[in-house]
Amino acid sequence: MKTADLVLEVMRRLLDETVAEETALQWAAEQSTRRLGGCAAGVLLADRGDGLRTAAATSSPAHALQQVAAAHGEGPGPECIRRGESVLVPDLSATEARWPEYARTAKAAGIGAAGSFPLHHHNGGPTLGALNLFDARPGAMPGPRVAAAQDLADALALGLRQRRKSQAAHCKIAQLQQALTSRVLIEQAKGMLAERWQTDVQTAFDVLRKYARAQQLRLVKVAGAVVERRPGAGPPAADRRQSGGSER
Numbered sequence: 494m495k496t497a498d499l500v501l502e503v504m505r506r507l508l509d510e511t512v513a514e515e516t517a518l519q520w521a522a523e524q525s526t527r528r529l530g531g532c533a534a535g536v537l538l539a540d541r542g543d544g545l546r547t548a549a550a551t552s553s554p555a556h557a558l559q560q561v562a563a564a565h566g567e568g569p570g571p572e573c574i575r576r577g578e579s580v581l582v583p584d585l586s587a588t589e590a591r592w593p594e595y596a597r598t599a600k601a602a603g604i605g606a607a608g609s610f611p612l613h614h615h616n617g618g619p620t621l622g623a624l625n626l627f628d629a630r631p632g633a634m635p636g637p638r639v640a641a642a643q644d645l646a647d648a649l650a651l652g653l654r655q656r657r658k659s660q661a662a663h664c665k666i667a668q669l670q671q672a673l674t675s676r677v678l679i680e681q682a683k684g685m686l687a688e689r690w691q692t693d694v695q696t697a698f699d700v701l702r703k704y705a706r707a708q709q710l711r712l713v714k715v716a717g718a719v720v721e722r723r724p725g726a727g728p729p730a731a732d733r734r735q736s737g738g739s740e741r
């Protein structure tokens with residue numbers, strides 16, 4: 494699979510909402526190791542606030558290293574996210590003073606070098622995370638590999654951003670649909686009570702709302718019970734009389 498094909502496939506998987514986000518990211522990490530080389534790869538994502546979490550890792554050592562990065566804010570991944578630019582570390586053993594916990598974990602895991610690439614789009618916007626590539630031996634990362642890794646990171650960023658926009662839109666639509674359904678139920682209940690009591694709809698609504706508050710129930714739940722004609726559901730006629738309603 495060529496790098497361009499890999500980028501397109503990453504986008505396709507991230508935009509497919511039947512595929513879990515972490516499943517798509519795990520696939521991308523695995524493919525980056527196969528296509529770009531190295532001993533392991535992973536993805537760190539920025540949570541709301543300043544938190545980080547491991548979203549994908551191709552091996553236990555890579556997962557352990559990213560967990561340390563997330564917990565301590567050490568390593569090229571967190572720095573890459575903070576700066577919004579790639580961070581290449583050709584020799585992790587030389588970072589003990591700067592990232593003590595990360596360097597110790599990398600040594601124990603047999604990881605000698607790492608490169609982190611920001612998940613953000615060139616048009617701007619927040620950095621969503623970092624694609625991390627790991628090598629067993631120290632050494633500088635070749636230029637073509639760096640370019641291909643950033644292309645993949647850009648695709649991950651664009652796919653994640655579009656996926657989240659789509660999810661937010663679906664959530665908004667669901668909220669509007671729920672609000673509309675609730676409004677319809679309440680209007681139906683008002684009309685049914687007004688007809689039953691031979692009063693106006695405003696009086697019926699006032700009684701319905703007062704009853705819901707007294708019973709500590711959501712208004713839409715009481716309205717639904719009235720519409721469904723459940724036995725004993727909704728305010729009794731006595732509540733209407735107490736509210737000031739009168740027979741026509």
